[in-house]
Amino acid sequence: MVSNSKVSEALFELGEIFAIKGDLFRSRAFLKAARRIASLSIDLQEYRRESDLTSIPDVGKGIAKIIGEILDTGTSVELEELKESLPQGVRELMQLEGVGPKLALRLARELGVTTIEELETAAREGRIKLLKGFGEKTEANILRSIEVFKSSRERFLLGAILGLERAIVDYLAASEEVLKAEIVGSVRRRKETIGDLDILVASNNPEEVMERFTSIPNVDSILSKGSRKSTIRLSNNLKVDLLIVSLDSWGSALQYFTGSKEHNVKVRRIAAKKGFKLNEYGLYLRETGQKIGGENESEIYSLLGLDWIEPELREDHGEVEAASSHSLPKLITLTDVKGDLHVHTDWSDGVGSIQDMVEKARRMRLEYIAICDHSKSLAIARGLDEERLRSQITEIDRLNERLEGFVILKGIECDIKSDGRLDLPNNVLKDLDYVVGSIHSGFKSSEEEMTDRLIAAMQNEYVDTIGHLTGRLLLKRQPYPLNLDKIFEAAASRGVMMEINAFPDRLDLNDIYCRKAKGANITMSIGTDAHAPNQMDFLSLGVDVARRGWLEAVNVINTLNAKEILNRLRG
DNA sequence: GCCGTTTTCGGCCCGACTGTTTTCAGTCG
Numbered sequence: 001m002v003s004n005s006k007v008s009e010a011l012f013e014l015g016e017i018f019a020i021k022g023d024l025f026r027s028r029a030f031l032k033a034a035r036r037i038a039s040l041s042i043d044l045q046e047y048r049r050e051s052d053l054t055s056i057p058d059v060g061k062g063i064a065k066i067i068g069e070i071l072d073t074g075t076s077v078e079l080e081e082l083k084e085s086l087p088q089g090v091r092e093l094m095q096l097e098g099v100g101p102k103l104a105l106r107l108a109r110e111l112g113v114t115t116i117e118e119l120e121t122a123a124r125e126g127r128i129k130l131l132k133g134f135g136e137k138t139e140a141n142i143l144r145s146i147e148v149f150k151s152s153r154e155r156f157l158l159g160a161i162l163g164l165e166r167a168i169v170d171y172l173a174a175s176e177e178v179l180k181a182e183i184v185g186s187v188r189r190r191k192e193t194i195g196d197l198d199i200l201v202a203s204n205n206p207e208e209v210m211e212r213f214t215s216i217p218n219v220d221s222i223l224s225k226g227s228r229k230s231t232i233r234l235s236n237n238l239k240v241d242l243l244i245v246s247l248d249s250w251g252s253a254l255q256y257f258t259g260s261k262e263h264n265v266k267v268r269r270i271a272a273k274k275g276f277k278l279n280e281y282g283l284y285l286r287e288t289g290q291k292i293g294g295e296n297e298s299e300i301y302s303l304l305g306l307d308w309i310e311p312e313l314r315e316d317h318g319e320v321e322a323a324s325s326h327s328l329p330k331l332i333t334l335t336d337v338k339g340d341l342h343v344h345t346d347w348s349d350g351v352g353s354i355q356d357m358v359e360k361a362r363r364m365r366l367e368y369i370a371i372c373d374h375s376k377s378l379a380i381a382r383g384l385d386e387e388r389l390r391s392q393i394t395e396i397d398r399l400n401e402r403l404e405g406f407v408i409l410k411g412i413e414c415d416i417k418s419d420g421r422l423d424l425p426n427n428v429l430k431d432l433d434y435v436v437g438s439i440h441s442g443f444k445s446s447e448e449e450m451t452d453r454l455i456a457a458m459q460n461e462y463v464d465t466i467g468h469l470t471g472r473l474l475l476k477r478q479p480y481p482l483n484l485d486k487i488f489e490a491a492a493s494r495g496v497m498m499e500i501n502a503f504p505d506r507l508d509l510n511d512i513y514c515r516k517a518k519g520a521n522i523t524m525s526i527g528t529d530a531h532a533p534n535q536m537d538f539l540s541l542g543v544d545v546a547r548r549g550w551l552e553a554v555n556v557i558n559t560l561n562a563k564e565i566l567n568r569l570r571g
Numbered sequence: 572g573c574c575g576t577t578t579t580c581g582g583c584c585c586g587a588c589t590g591t592t593t594t595c596a597g598t599c600g
Contacts, residue, residue, distance in 0.1 A: 029572035268584045
């Protein structure tokens with residue numbers, strides 16, 4: 001899939017350049033195509049061999065030609081020429097908040113700056129405010145954007161802000177002036193990483209609520225403040241938007257601010273076609289301006305002839321079409337999940353005993369957990385050799401005898417060695433209930449080597465699941481290259497499952513691959529990879545990914561109860 | 572440049588906030 005990201009980056013770049021040049025519609029077309037390519041679960045190189053690139057939505061003749069050129073030569077002549085024609089550094093400047101194409105071009109042209117660093121110098125020397133149409137405030141804002149850019153331009157893990165999200169909503173909801181409060185935006189859609197936090201409030205007294213919002217204890221700065229919409233930055237650099245509407249616009253505002261942008265564009269277009277106008281305040285008849293909906297969200301969808309769409313699906317990945325033909329999936333929920341299929345204990349690098357993990361699971365009302373400590377190759381994690389694993393098996397048997405209404409599955413997270421063999425012999429694997437095969441080394445190998453390695457591992461009859469397939473660490477490490485088609489084909493034919501690793505910086509498989517795996521008839525398992533009892537709370541993040549990947553309960557093995565899963569695994 | 576139940580031309584989502592300017596362009600979501 002390396003070629004896909006290369007193509008999508010080039011298309012993004014072209015889109016931005018066209019925006020700088022003022023050709024906004026062409027820009028939009030390229031950006032749209034770029035996003036489309038980025039979300040494809042098929043490899044472009046392979047796709048091109050079998051079909052016409054123009055069969056991809058948002059890709060027409062022109063862009064197909066450019067994609068072909070990039071696949072063949074690594075770049076596009078048009079892109080290179082356009083880059084030449086722009087002053088150096090314009091695109092870099094656009095990374096700053098509040099600096100769009102127009103501003104970036106003027107700054108680059110008129111100040112001759114080519115980097116953010118040079119722009120900072122110019123701002124400190126007071127040269128920006130001398131430009132026509134610029135003043136003190138613009139200069140100060142640019143300086144502040146540069147600060148933010150330098151200190152933290154990374155996104156936040158969804159798993160890292162969840163408590164905070166709740167706390168802010170509760171803080172606002174405690175005011176009598178707040179009639180309703182809800183998280184919207186990418187957090188409501190449960191995206192794996194988020195850029196900011198969006199909160200929607202219904203109130204008849206927006207001024208007072210805004211006051212309360214902008215005086216939240218850990219606010220660092222107020223970026224904008226109006227009667228309907230304000231933005232603050234918290235001391236941890238997280239940006240929080242508050243939007244206030246009246247109760248009769250609650251549903252349309254919820255719909256609008258949940259996004260995604262692409263989803264909303266599609267929904268609005270349907271509204272327009274049916275003779276409506278949809279905005280955050282309501283659904284209106286275009287001709288008369290009469291308001292016909294807005295109080296609740298599902299009503300908006302139903303007036304447009306659509307089933308209500310779960311927020312996690314709102315990415316314009318076919319959900320609007322499915323809602324129109326009443327064929328949306330019935331998504332898995334957290335309560336469907338009966339067990340956690342990947343936890344560590346103090347037998348390897350976890351901090352809890354088997355008993356601690358069991359107690360936590362029981363508090364979560366789960367029926368089972370699979371103890372999957374590391375195997376011996378992972379010496380740094382005190383991985384288990386055959387002898388210690390046998391002791392652990394005995395220990396688990398002993399504990400299971402005393403447990404009622406709960407089962408501990410005997411498992412292992414067994415290292416897959418570089419030749420694809422497993423780290424422990426079959427004569428001990430056969431005595432386990434559940435084997436997760438994972439790669440923890442050799443991340444720099446080629447796509448072919450990694451693919452072969454995984455396929456070889458799946459030939460082992462005791463491997464139930466492949467753990468954290470792509471090895472990515474969100475915001476830290478890219479996934480290693482893999483031929484997913486080959487891997488999923490092998491997994492489907494061998495009946496091997498794919499893990500959704502629910503640890504916040506893994507979430508691997510991701511949503512897109514989940515959907516692809518589902519299409520390949522592969523069953524998924526969800527495991528938190530918890531190394532401490534409380535980390536089992538990450539289970540909900542795994543379910544979020546599954547939901548974003550269009551999975552239903554039947555696609556996930558942990559929706560079976562303890563008896564069923566034991567039958568399925570070793571029956 | 573893409574797209575089509577208004578289909579090969581003429582649209583392309585729509586509104587809030589800011590800054591600097593007297594009526595609006597730029598940016599963002």
